[in-house]
Amino acid sequence: MSSSESKKSSGLIALPHDSLRQRSKRVGFIDESVKDIIKQMEQATLEWEDSREHEVGVALAAVQINVLKRIVIVRNNFDNKNDRTFQIFINPKIVKYDGDVVEEYEGCLSVKELYGKVPRYNKVKITAQDEHGKELRLTAEGFLARVFQHEIDHTNGILFVDRIKDHPEQFCKLTAAGKIEKLSAEERKKALAAIFEEQ
């Protein structure tokens, strides 16, 4: 995926692509080029989802299409795949962490075939701008809070695997039947070598 530059490709990049470890830049004026990037992000997420049987593309950060700008898109409806619309968050920032730290499974369009049980705060307060430049403020809880922490990490060059790299037993895989399972010792060794090979 990372090596494909063809126009037909969605443009999604995956580990160990270098860009995923870089901090994205703030968006200034929201011009047509920013709107184009948002369109490409939506398309890449939906194309990825259409190619997967058991997964939903819930959110994406611009770095995942190799654009180092602080833009995040989040699906409006996590439970209904037929709702293919997104909410846009430009320059998103967590201004407050709250609640308990909880461990749940997460995956990433840029980390192929791996899942992980990742500790995250159960509640976060976010500020951002929408695609018209209007200021947004919201409090996210539960899975949505997890999504924001995961995506805002992307804008800072951090992936979920980095959050659990010292706890390899937290790494899992998705089976062909769509179940999350622990990796065997050998699978784990191979997977970790592949994703951390540049470090």
Ligand SMILES: [Zn+2]
């Ligand atoms: Zn991700």
